[in-house]
Amino acid sequence: MKEKKYSRITGSRRNRTLSRVAALLSCAALAACTLAGCGFNTEAGSYLTQEADANTLNVMIWDSDLSEETVAAFEDEYGCKVNVTYLEDTNEMLQKLIAGGQDYDVLDVESDYVRAFKEADLLAPLDYSVITNTDKLDPTFFTPGKGAIGDENFEYSIPLAGPFFTCVVYNKKTCPGKIDTLSDLAKPEFKGEICSVKDSVSVYIGALIALGYPLDSTDDGQLAECQDMWYDIMPNVKSFVPSSAISQLETGDCSVAYCWDFNTLCADSEKYWDEFDVAPATGMGYTQDWCIAKTSRRQELANEFINFTMLPEQQANLINDFGGITTVKKELIEDLLPENYYENPCVIRYTEMWKDHQEFAVTDEQNDKMDALYNELMSQ
Amino acid sequence: MNNEKRENSFRSNGWRTASYIYLAVMLVLLYSPVVIMIRFSFNDSRTNVVWQGFTTKYYDKLFHDANLWHIFFVTLFIAVMVTLIGTVVGTLGAVGFSKTRFPGSRLIEDFIYFPLVLPEIVLGIALLLLFNFNGIRLGIPTIIIGDTTLVLPYVFVTVKARLSGMDPSIEEASIDLGANRMYTFFHITLPAIMPGVISGAFMSFSLVLDELILTSFLADAATVTLPMKIYSMIKRGITPEINALTTIIFLVVTAGVVVYLVSSEMVERKQRRVEERRGEAAE
Amino acid sequence: MEKNNIKKQKHSKRETASRIIMCGPITVWTVLFIVLPVALLVFMSFLTKGSLGRIEYRFTLKNYAEIFNPAYLNVLKESVLIAFWTTLVTILLGYPLAMVMSKLRKKTSGIVAIAIMLPLWVSGLIITYSLVIMLNSSGTVNSFLMGLGIIKHPLQLLYNSFAVIVGMVYMFMPFAVLPMYSSIEKLDPAVIEASEDLGASPARTFFKVQLPLTSPGIFAAIILTFIPCIGYYMIADMLGGGKSMLIGNLIYRQFTVSRNWPFGAALSVVLAAIILIMVRIYTSRGGSMDDLA
Numbered sequence: 001m002k003e004k005k006y007s008r009i010t011g012s013r014r015n016r017t018l019s020r021v022a023a024l025l026s027c028a029a030l031a032a033c034t035l036a037g038c039g040f041n042t043e044a045g046s047y048l049t050q051e052a053d054a055n056t057l058n059v060m061i062w063d064s065d066l067s068e069e070t071v072a073a074f075e076d077e078y079g080c081k082v083n084v085t086y087l088e089d090t091n092e093m094l095q096k097l098i099a100g101g102q103d104y105d106v107l108d109v110e111s112d113y114v115r116a117f118k119e120a121d122l123l124a125p126l127d128y129s130v131i132t133n134t135d136k137l138d139p140t141f142f143t144p145g146k147g148a149i150g151d152e153n154f155e156y157s158i159p160l161a162g163p164f165f166t167c168v169v170y171n172k173k174t175c176p177g178k179i180d181t182l183s184d185l186a187k188p189e190f191k192g193e194i195c196s197v198k199d200s201v202s203v204y205i206g207a208l209i210a211l212g213y214p215l216d217s218t219d220d221g222q223l224a225e226c227q228d229m230w231y232d233i234m235p236n237v238k239s240f241v242p243s244s245a246i247s248q249l250e251t252g253d254c255s256v257a258y259c260w261d262f263n264t265l266c267a268d269s270e271k272y273w274d275e276f277d278v279a280p281a282t283g284m285g286y287t288q289d290w291c292i293a294k295t296s297r298r299q300e301l302a303n304e305f306i307n308f309t310m311l312p313e314q315q316a317n318l319i320n321d322f323g324g325i326t327t328v329k330k331e332l333i334e335d336l337l338p339e340n341y342y343e344n345p346c347v348i349r350y351t352e353m354w355k356d357h358q359e360f361a362v363t364d365e366q367n368d369k370m371d372a373l374y375n376e377l378m379s380q
Numbered sequence: 381m382n383n384e385k386r387e388n389s390f391r392s393n394g395w396r397t398a399s400y401i402y403l404a405v406m407l408v409l410l411y412s413p414v415v416i417m418i419r420f421s422f423n424d425s426r427t428n429v430v431w432q433g434f435t436t437k438y439y440d441k442l443f444h445d446a447n448l449w450h451i452f453f454v455t456l457f458i459a460v461m462v463t464l465i466g467t468v469v470g471t472l473g474a475v476g477f478s479k480t481r482f483p484g485s486r487l488i489e490d491f492i493y494f495p496l497v498l499p500e501i502v503l504g505i506a507l508l509l510l511f512n513f514n515g516i517r518l519g520i521p522t523i524i525i526g527d528t529t530l531v532l533p534y535v536f537v538t539v540k541a542r543l544s545g546m547d548p549s550i551e552e553a554s555i556d557l558g559a560n561r562m563y564t565f566f567h568i569t570l571p572a573i574m575p576g577v578i579s580g581a582f583m584s585f586s587l588v589l590d591e592l593i594l595t596s597f598l599a600d601a602a603t604v605t606l607p608m609k610i611y612s613m614i615k616r617g618i619t620p621e622i623n624a625l626t627t628i629i630f631l632v633v634t635a636g637v638v639v640y641l642v643s644s645e646m647v648e649r650k651q652r653r654v655e656e657r658r659g660e661a662a663e
Numbered sequence: 664m665e666k667n668n669i670k671k672q673k674h675s676k677r678e679t680a681s682r683i684i685m686c687g688p689i690t691v692w693t694v695l696f697i698v699l700p701v702a703l704l705v706f707m708s709f710l711t712k713g714s715l716g717r718i719e720y721r722f723t724l725k726n727y728a729e730i731f732n733p734a735y736l737n738v739l740k741e742s743v744l745i746a747f748w749t750t751l752v753t754i755l756l757g758y759p760l761a762m763v764m765s766k767l768r769k770k771t772s773g774i775v776a777i778a779i780m781l782p783l784w785v786s787g788l789i790i791t792y793s794l795v796i797m798l799n800s801s802g803t804v805n806s807f808l809m810g811l812g813i814i815k816h817p818l819q820l821l822y823n824s825f826a827v828i829v830g831m832v833y834m835f836m837p838f839a840v841l842p843m844y845s846s847i848e849k850l851d852p853a854v855i856e857a858s859e860d861l862g863a864s865p866a867r868t869f870f871k872v873q874l875p876l877t878s879p880g881i882f883a884a885i886i887l888t889f890i891p892c893i894g895y896y897m898i899a900d901m902l903g904g905g906k907s908m909l910i911g912n913l914i915y916r917q918f919t920v921s922r923n924w925p926f927g928a929a930l931s932v933v934l935a936a937i938i939l940i941m942v943r944i945y946t947s948r949g950g951s952m953d954d955l956a
Contacts, residue, residue, distance in 0.1 A: 058602060
C-alpha cells in the first residue's frame with residue numbers, strides 16, 4: 001500500500017499555474033463567504049430551524065425539575081413547541097450564555113447563582129402581570145424580601161418548586177457508622193461505601209458547612225482545610241456522579257451518598273421510604289428558580305410558561321414524578337397529591353431542614369478557586 | 381479456491397475446536413450487553429437499573445412518544461446528509477488526489493487525516509471556535525459540517541485503498557479510446573471502486589448515528605440527537621423506553637443485514653446455476 | 664506511456680477542470696473546516712481568560728505554563744495509561760479472533776465481521792450502560808456467580824479501572840479486529856507452509872514469520888485504538904466512578920464548567936501535538952495512513 005502515485009500530468013507550466021490560481025481563488029471565495037457569517041446561516045438549512053423559530057420555547061433545566069406532562073400540556077394549550085435542554089452544572093449554563101449564540105428563553109437557575117447571573121447581565125425581569133399564579137403560592141416560599149441573595153424581591157427569579165438539599169443520604173440498614181457532619185465521611189468504616197456528586201460547589205460549600213466557616217469564604221486557609229477534609233474522604237469514595245446517585249443507592253453499591261436527589265429516590269418507590277434517611281446537619285439548601293434570559297426573543301411566552309408551572313395541577317405532576325416539596329398552598333394541592341404525601345420522609349426532612357438553613361450565593365472568585373481545588377483533588 | 385485452502389488450514393482438529401470455542405466465547409461476550417439491553421427494555425422501572433418486573437408498557441410509550449421519534453428522525457437526517465456529502469466529497473478527493481499532485485497537495489493530504497488522529501473533543505472545540513468567531517449560529521447545519529469533517533478521512537482512506545488495488549490500465553484504455561475524464565470517471569473508475577465507496581459510506585453512517593462528542597459542542601437549544609438524549613438520561617437511569625427504541629433499531633439493522641446477505645447469496649447461487657448451464661450447453 | 668503524452672496535452676484543459684472538480688471540494692473543505700479551526704485553536708491558546716469566562720485578547724504563555732502543574736501532568740499520565748492497557752488487552756484478545764476469522768470461509772468471516780460491529784453501530788452508549796447494569800453489585804455477573812455459590816459477597820467489578828478497561832475494549836474491539844484480520848488474510852499460506860517445511864516449530868513460525876508479516880495490521884489496530892482512547896472520557900466516567908480526571912474531562916471542563924477557553928485550547932493543542940508526534944513515529948517506521956482502511 002505504500003505505492004506513490006507519481007503525477008501523470010504533462011500539461012505545460014502555464015496550465016499548472018492556471019489551475020493553481022483557479023483553486024486558490026475558489027478557496028478564497030468560499031472562505032470569504034463563510035466569514036461573512038450570517039449569509040451562511042440563513043441559506044444552508046436553517047429552514048429547519050426557521051419554522052421552529054416562530055412558536056418555540058427553549059428551556060434549559062436540570063433533569064428532575066420539569067415533568068414531561070407539564071411540557072405536553074403547555075404545548076397543547078399554547079400551541080407551541082417546547083425544546084428542553086438538560087444541564088449537569090450551572091456553570092455550564094453560565095458559560096453557554098456568556099459565549100453567546102445560544103437561544104434560550106427559560107432558565108432553571110440555582111438560587112445561589114442568581115446574583116452571579118444578574119450581575120453578568122444575563123437575566124430579564126419577570127413580568128408579574130403575566131405570572132398571576134403567585135396568589136396560589138405558600139407565603140413561606142414567596143415573601144418579598146426573602147428571595148435569593150441578590151434578588152430578594154423576586155424580580156428576576158422565582159422558585160419553581162419547594163427547596164432542595166444537597167446532603168448525605170444513607171441506607172439505614174447497611175450504613176456502617178453514624179453520620180453527623182460531612183467530615184464523618186472520612187472515618188475508616190466508610191471505605192468504599194460513599195457516592196458523591198461531583199460539582200465543585202456541592203463539594204466545597206458542603207465542606208465549609210461542616211467546618212463551620214462562612215459560606216461565602218474565599219479565604220485560602222479555610223478552603224485549604226476543606227480540601228484536606230476531602231483528601232481524607234477520597235479513599236472512602238467509590239464513585240463520583242454527575243447528577244444522580246440513585247442507581248448507586250438502589251443497587252446497594254454504595255450505602256452512603258452525598259447527593260441532591262433524595263426527593264427523586266423517595267418518589268421512585270415507596271419501599272425506599274423505610275430504607276433511607278438523611279443526615280440533616282450536612283444539608284446545603286437552595287431553591288431552583290425560573291429565570292428568563294435577557295436575549296430571549298419570546299419573553300411573553302416564557303412568562304406564560306413560568307406561570308403555567310405554578311398551577312396546582314402542574315406542581316402535582318412534578319411532585320408525582322420527582323418528589324420534593326411544592327410551593328403551592330396546601331389546600332389547593334392536597335387533593336392532587338397522593339394520600340401519604342405528608343408521610344414521605346423527604347417532605348418531612350426537607351421541611352425541617354429548611355427552617356434553619358443558611359442562604360448563600362456563589363461569587364466568581366470563589367468559583368475559580370474551588371474549580372482549581374477540584375481539578376487538584378480529582379487528579380490524584 | 382480460497383475456501384478450499386482455508387478449510388485445510390487448521391493445524392489439527394484440536395486447534396479447530398479451540399478456535400471455534402474461542403470465537404463462540406468472544407461472540408457471547410460481545411453480545412451479552414445487547415441481550416441485557418433487550419431484556420431491560422421490558423423492565424418495569426423508571427430508573428431502569430435494577431430489574432423490577434416484566435412489562436411492555438414502555439414499548440407502548442415509545443409508539444406514542446412523538447418527541448422521541450422526532451429526535452430519531454433528526455439523527456437519521458443528519459446521518460444521511462453527512463453520508464451523502466462525505467461520500468461524494470471524499471470519493472472525488474480520493475480519486476483526484478491519487479491522480480494529481482499540485483503544490484501543497486501533500487500538505488493538504490496530511491490535514492485531511494487530522495480528524496482521524498485528533499481526539500473528537502479537540503475537533504469539536506476547534507469547529508466551535510470557528511463558528512463562534514464568525515458569528516455562525518449553531519444548529520443542525522453546524523452538526524452536519526462537523527460530522528462530515530469527522531467522516532471525510534474515513535471515506536478518503538477507504539476509497540484510496542480500493543483505488544490503489546485497481547488496475548490503472550482500464551482507465552488508460554478508456555482515455556486512449558477517446559473518452560474524456562468525466563466519462564471515464566463515471567463509467568470506468570467509479571464502478572471499480574464501488575465496494576470501497578460503499579464501505580466508506582457505511583462506516584460514515586454508523587459513525588454519525590452514534591456520534592456524541594461533536595454534536596454536544598455544535599448543537600443549539602432546539603436540536604437534540606438520539607445519542608445526546610441517551611447521554612442526558614444516563615445520569616438518572618435510561619428509561620426502558622430508550623432501550624425499546626435501540627432494541628427496535630438493532631432488530632431493524634440486523635434484519636436489513638440478514639436480508640442483504642440472503643439476497644446476495646441468492647443472486648450468487650443464480651449466477652452459478654446460469655454458468656453451470658452454460659458450461660453444460662457448451663459441452 | 665510516452666505515446667499518451669500527446670493525447671493528454673490535447674485534453675489538458677478539460678483535465679484541469681476535472682482535476683479542480685475532484686480535488687477542489689475536499690481541499691476547500693479541509694482548509695475551511697480543518698486548517699482554519701485548528702489555527703483558531705492555536706490562536707486561542709495564547710489568549711487570557713477574563714472575568715466570568717469572557718476572553719481577553721491579551722497574549723500570554725501562561726496557559727502553556729500551567730500545563731506543567733503536576734496535577735495536570737498526572738491527568739495526562741492516567742489517560743495514557745488507560746489507553747495503553749486498553750490497547751494491549753484489545754490486541755491480545757483481538758488478534759486470535761482475527762486469526763480464527765481468517766480461517767473461516769470468506770462468507771462466514773464476513774458475517775462474523777458484521778456481527779462484531781453490529782452492537783456498536785446501534786449505540787455504543789447503550790452498550791456501555793448495559794455494562795453498568797451487568798457489572799454492578801446486584802448485576803448480572805454478580806448474581807450469576809453468587810447464585811452458583813462461587814462467591815459469597817459481590818465482587819467489585821464496577822467503578823474501578825477494571826470496568827473502564829472492559830468498557831473501552833468493548834468500544835474498540837471492532838476497530839482493532841478488522842485491520843488485523845485484513846492483514847492476516849493477505850498472508851500467503853505458502854509462506855507459513857514453507858516455514859514449517861523448513862523445520863520451524865509452530866510457535867517459532869508464529870512469532871518469527873506470521874507476526875512480523877502481519878505487523879502492519881497490528882500497528883493499524885494500535886493506532887485506531889490508542890489514539891481515540893486517549894481522548895475518551897465518557898466511558899471512564901460511566902464505568903470508572905468518575906474518580907479520576909482524564910485529559911478529555913479536563914479539556915471538556917475548561918469549555919463548560921471552568922469557563923477557561925484559552926487554557927482548554929492550550930490543553931487541546933498539547934494533546935494534538937503528542938498524538939501527531941506518535942503518528943509521525945508510526946509513518947516514519949514504514950506505516951502508512953492508507954493501511955488504516
